[in-house]
Amino acid sequence: MAETTLIPEAIHALAEGRHGDPFAVLGPHDTPAGRVVRAMLPGAVSVAALAPDGTAHRLAPLHAAGLFEGPVPAGGRYLLRIDWGGAVEEVEDPYSFGRLLGELDIHLLREGTHRDIARCLGAHPMEVDGVQGVRFAVWAPNARRVSVVGDFNNWDGRRAPMRLRQECGVWEIFLPRLGPGAVYKFELLDPNGSLLPLKADPVAWQAEPAPATGSVVADTAAIRVAPRPIPPGDPAAQPISVYEVHAASWMRGEDNLPLSWEELGDKLIPYVKEMGFTHVEFLPVMAHPFGGSWGYQPLGQFAPQGALGPPEHFARLVERFHEAGIGVILDWVPAHFPTDTHGLAHFDGTALYEHTDPREGFHQDWNTLIYNLGRREVRNFMIGSALHWLEHYGVDALRVDAVASMLYRDYSRKEGEWVPNIHGGRENLENISFLQELSNVVAERCPGKLLIAEESTAFPGVTRKAHEGGLGFDFKWNMGWMHDTLHYMERDPIYRQYQHGGMTFGMVYAYSERFMLPLSHDEVVHGKGSLIGKMPGDDWQKFANLRAYLAFMWTHPGKKLLFMGGEIGQWREWSHDRSLDWHLLDEPRHAGLQRMLRDLNRLYARTPALHALDCDPAGFRWVVMDDAANSVLAFLRLGPEGSSPVLVVCNMTPVSRSGYRLGAPAGGAWREVFNSDAAIYGGANGGNGGRVQAQEMESHGLDASLVLELPALSTLVLTPEE
Incomplete structure (x- = not known):
């Protein structure tokens, strides 16, 4: 072996892959004998340094593991000519470059x-x-x-x-x-x-x-998508109707393979546009090791899942949605990550991204690790992930998953299984601070982009600005409304009179936060069946119930979200391993339900009273909220000054109600602009013939009143005729 100024310990450390400061010994270095180059190239037969003038300077072996050293003229860049035993490679030396990060x-x-x-x-x-x-x-x-x-x-x-x-x-x-x-x-x-x-x-x-x-x-x-123009004004006053999608199972191709990002765009974009949704929301697209997690256990917080194509194709998908006038929302998971050994777990041999103490750092429900968001570098990593999707991919909003689990240290833990905060309480102060910082940073760097919380507790101020003590989200999923109303709808109509509050209680707290009403994927998995499968009665009644319920939801205060398949009356529980049952649209009742949802979206978007004051108590008034015996509900939706009011009437029994009088804010003719029992939707075509005359007779505290025919299991929407 050649002579060298390197100490034996350094040579052995390089040969064994233990040297922690390779730039101190590899690459070009000045020695008493002149300028030398050292290269660690296991498997190389011979190595030479090529000077700028083309002359070759042989590097002599220092160690049989592949460490070479030899002279090189001072100044100028050189190449390494490496003979790998037949194949010869010429390349710049990585160790000849200076520091990279500024x-x-x-x-x-x-x-x-x-x-x-x-x-x-x-x-x-x-x-x-x-x-x-x-x-x-x-x-x-x-x-x-x-x-x-x-x-x-x-x-x-x-x-x-x-x-x-x-x-x-x-x-x-x-x-x-x-x-x-x-x-x-x-x-x-x-x-x-x-x-x-x-x-x-x-x-x-x-x-x-x-x-x-x-x-x-x-x-x-x-990879950089031009941002979509942000609609002017407060998002709370905009129509927001979200179609929630699992990208790999919305529709499948040959051999049951998922569509690529490009193929998905060809089919999903025109569908969402035709259906009248304002936004699409993807279950997490971030790279995840197990498809059965649906993306909610991601490891690649900066990479779209590879099975559907390269990242530039996902970027183009977002761009195409924007060109169609549709916003893109991504589910994003800052609460936890899987324990896979190739991922973040004990990344450098220590609890780097996670907490050391399993009472703080391990999710018992999901067998995952919890981000240590009290550590500034981890907080920076996650805020950087959020900005990555909002800025580089141009998405319009992030729906933040599992916020409830982030807010409380004792979430899903028994006594003795959790560590109190510094004040002895259960609130997770570090995570609360993280969410506040996240909302402030997004508001500053991405004005008009939205943050939406999946938060199932009564934690106060989720949608209050962070500087006012809130978390700073723009909207919160109204999980209470969803649970109460679904529980009501699942009941046999004969018993609904005893559960009447399930449909009315949501208005007690409707303005405590800025809400989105979700019928999400969580309601159609893990043995819960499908949305239409939850409805009672025979097949006709199931469809009628679901039509009436969706119409109630679309006219109730709060932005809307529906998971794919709900709009076509999918019978089977959703599975991530197969496509939706699109063949069902060959049957009139399924096609009618789909058409009704499309019409609801269009009615919702064009009617200010149905969205402009969603988060303002001035936008809602009960007309009939106490007719539990007949399971009838009626309410007014009110819009900005100059817009027409909307009267909504729901009959949640399979019995038609004839001559039902209820109050109206104005006399004259009222148009029946929507009827969930219409024949084109698969209903029995009951109702009021499209028009009814108000009488100058006070009722329910209003100056005029309407006498209506209420079809069985129906929701009607009426507006004054202009």
Whole structure:
């Protein structure tokens, strides 16, 4: 072996893959004997350094494991000519490049306020000193050594150990002549020097389709979707009708394979537009290892799931929705992550992203780990993920999953299984602070983009501004309304009179938050059956019940959300492994239900009284709320000054009501603009012939009144004739 100034310990550490500061010994270095280059290339037969003038300088072997050293002229960039035993490669030396992350990046990472972490960490194709390649950066402050591994270096962690930026715990390296499409992972030694399972990149923009677990270098510079123009004014005054979709099972192709992002766009976009929904909401599209989690146990918080196509195709899908005038909402999961060894769990050999104490860091319900959002770097990681989807992919809103589990330290835990906060209470102060910071950052950087909370408790101020002590969400799912009304609708109509409050109680607290009414995927899984399957009675009554219920929902204060399949009366419980039963639309009742939902969306969007004062008590008045004996409800929806009022009447029994008098705010003719019992929807065509004359007779505290025919199991909508 050749002579060298390297100490034996350094040589052995490089050969064994234990050296934690490779840039101190590899690459070009000035020595008493002149400038030398050292390269660690296991498997190489010979190595030479090519000077700018083309002369070759042989590097002599220092260790049989593949460590070489030799002279190189001072100044200028050189190439390494590597003979791999027949194949010869010429490439720039990764260890000839200086520090990569700027001082501002380092400062912001250290203090946990780097708002574009997706373009700072991860893998990014770029040019450095005139050389094309990929810059890698990963946070792993407690690791002894971190390397990038892939097919490009035979998955050998000795080939590309990274430089540690001590100030922020981030490791970095630039690998020349690498580009998009390369599959990679990180190889780490834990604080004790033990080799960890290979780790996927936490900030990868692209992931291999499961069950493969590698990260993929994406063309990150090309992924940026122009933001959709934001409708002017308060979102609470806008019509928001959301179609909730699981991308891999909405519709399937040949051999029951999921549609690609491109194929999905070809079919889903025109469907959503024709149906009149204002937004589509995707169950989490973030890369996840197990399809049966539906995305709610994600590991790739920056990468769309790989099975449906590359990230640029997902970006184009968002763009196409925007071109059709449809907003895009993504479910986003900051509460927990799975324990898969290739993921975030004990990422650098320590509890880095999760809590150390399982009483704080392990979800017993889901067998997942809980993000330590009290740690500034983890908080920065998650806020960076949220901004990634809002800014780089241009999505219009995030629906934040499992907020209730984030707010309370004793969530789903028994006495002694949780750790109180610093004041001895059960509130999770760190997570509350995180959600407030998230809402402030989104409001500042993404004005007009929405945050929606899935929150099932009575925690106060979910939709109050953070600076006023709230969490800062724009809307909250009204889980109480959903549970109460579904419980009512599931009852045999003969017993509904005893559950009447299930339909009226929601108005007691309707203005305590800004609400969205959800009939989500959670109601049609885990043995709960389908939406239409919950309805009582024979098939005719089931359809009538569901039509009346959806019409009640669409006219009730609150924005709307419906999970796919509910609009066609899918009989089977939803399964993520198969398509919706689109063949049902060949049957008139299913097609009628779909048509009714389309008409409801259009009525809702064009009628200010049905949406403009959704979050204002001035927009609602009960007309009949106490007729439990007949299971009849009637209420007025009121819009801004100058708009027409809307009268909604529901008969939730299979008995028609003839000559039913109820109050109206104005005399004259009233038009029946919607009737869930219409024949075109599959009903019996009962009702009032499309028009009824109000009488100058006071009723229910109003100056005029209408005498109506109320079809069985129906919802009617009437407006004064102009």
